[in-house]
Amino acid sequence: MPIASFIMTLDRRDPEQLIRNCQRDPEVEVxxxxDAGLAVVVIDAASSRRMEELAARLQQLDGVLSLAPVYLNAEDEIARIESGEFRPEFSFGRKSEKPATFS
Structure with a gap:
């Protein structure tokens, strides 16, 4: 399960409501x-794909000015990839290239 932390910059008009909106998903903690409108956000997701979805959702919330990654740990997912249990759907190059293969 990947876990990551982010610094989120919030619009200071109603940050408490915005934080409640961010935490609607149990995988997200603030x-x-x-006073400057900066918050630490931790996402503890089931997969990298799920983490991307949650980060994208947070970035789309009205009042979120930025979401900057600070730390990422995906050792569990890497072990699953190395054992062949999980195959990621991404490439290390251009989008038109075939997905990465691991042997």
Whole structure:
């Protein structure tokens, strides 16, 4: 299960409501908010794809000015890839290239 932390910059008009909107999904936690409108967000998702979906949803919320990744750990998912249990659907090159293969 990948876990990542982000710094989220919020519109300061109603940050408490925005934080509640962010935490509607149990995989998203918001830790702290300072006077400048910066909050620490942690996403603990079932997969990298799910993490991307959640981060994209957060970025689309009205009042989120930016979402910057700070830390990512995906050791569990890497172990699943190496064992052949999981095959990611991405490539390391252009979108038109075939997905990455692992042997």
């Amino acid at each position: 830790h702290g908010l300072n």
